[in-house]
Amino acid sequence: MDCPRCGSVLLPNSRHCIECGCQLDDDVIELAEIESKKNRKNVFSNLSDLIKIAVFSIIYPGLGHIIYLKDYYHGALFAFFFTSFLIVSNYLVGTFYFDMPLLLAAYLIYSLSPLHAFNLYRIKYNVADDYNYRSSTIVIRYFIIIAVTAVFVTAYSNYQYYYNYIITVEADLYSPLFKRGDRVLVKMNERADLKVRRGDILLFNLTRAVLAGYNVVVRGQYFEKVIGLPGEIIKFDTEEIIVNGKKLDEKFFPLNRTALEKLSGMEFFNGEGEYLIIANGVLNAAIVPVAAQVKKDAFIGRIYSIAWPLGRRKIMGGR
Secondary structure (H helix, E strand, O other): OOOOOOEEOOOOOOOOOOOOOOEOOHHHHHHHHHHHHHHHHHHHHHHHHHHHHHHHHHHHOOOHHOOOOOOOHHHHHHHHHHHHHHHHHHOOOOOOEEEEEHHHHHHHHHHHHHHHHHHHHHHHHHOOOOOOHHHHHHHHHHHHHHHHHHHHHHHHHHHHHHHHHEEEEEOOOOOOOOOOOOOEEEEOOOOOOOOOOOOEEEEEEEEEEEEEEEEEEEEEEEEEEEOOOOOOOOEOOOOOEEEEEEOHHHHOOOOOOOHHHOOOOEEEOOOOEEEEEEEEEOOEEEEEEEEEEEEEEEEEEEEEEEEHHHHOOEEEOOO
16 A cells, blocks of 8 residues: 555555655554555465466467467467477478477477466456566466476477487498488387388397307497398398398398498398398498397387488388
């Protein structure tokens, strides 16, 4: 409440105005106390409303506008642009120069949605933009920033883990299919029921392999074509691969064609659940092909697309 003499704000339970020194009677003090309680009640009411708006907006941008403020226009705009940016960035995933700016734009829309709703709420319900209002919303604003960032980072991490994992080709030995610097996409949502076929280009974890007839420890993630299936006998020659006594079609040869010469004369028998793949390891700063009999649970996913550069973007299919 304001002082009836000078108009200054009265302090709670004060018997006089600190500005003009005016003595206050009991009726003025009682009215000031009632107004103070009313203001505190309004602050708590506003805080409760803003928390609800923030929660709806974090669930999905624009939801706070639509459900709580009945502002369908702005709510639809936030939802539309957020969804559009996500769809286009998913289409351009792996390009980095295009998908990352789009994701940043989606993040900004996600962050601004509740803040814009707060401003509409203040205007709609004639809430004064005073110290009480700003102090009651500052914690919510920090919560929004933390929550939106956590949701976005978690969603992107899960997207790479469950849907599209991006890897970069680091060598020229996979030419002409892949070139150094290509970014390729690995389909991750098939791991639970991955059906491995000869010729599939798979990303896999490797722990051991055969180099020049010796078992060696090799660790890391590699990608190559599947050559041999479970129960098959595979023999390498300088220019051909023999599987169960029959020549293998060249379309199933390893991406690294120099592997045939390096592995010439070697023979492998795949046991139950084993697949023969020629990985490309590094020894003494040189890339060398190593034969690996990989179990199905070591496969991470199927490489299905070249994402970058734009001039080489294509879906490669299953083989």
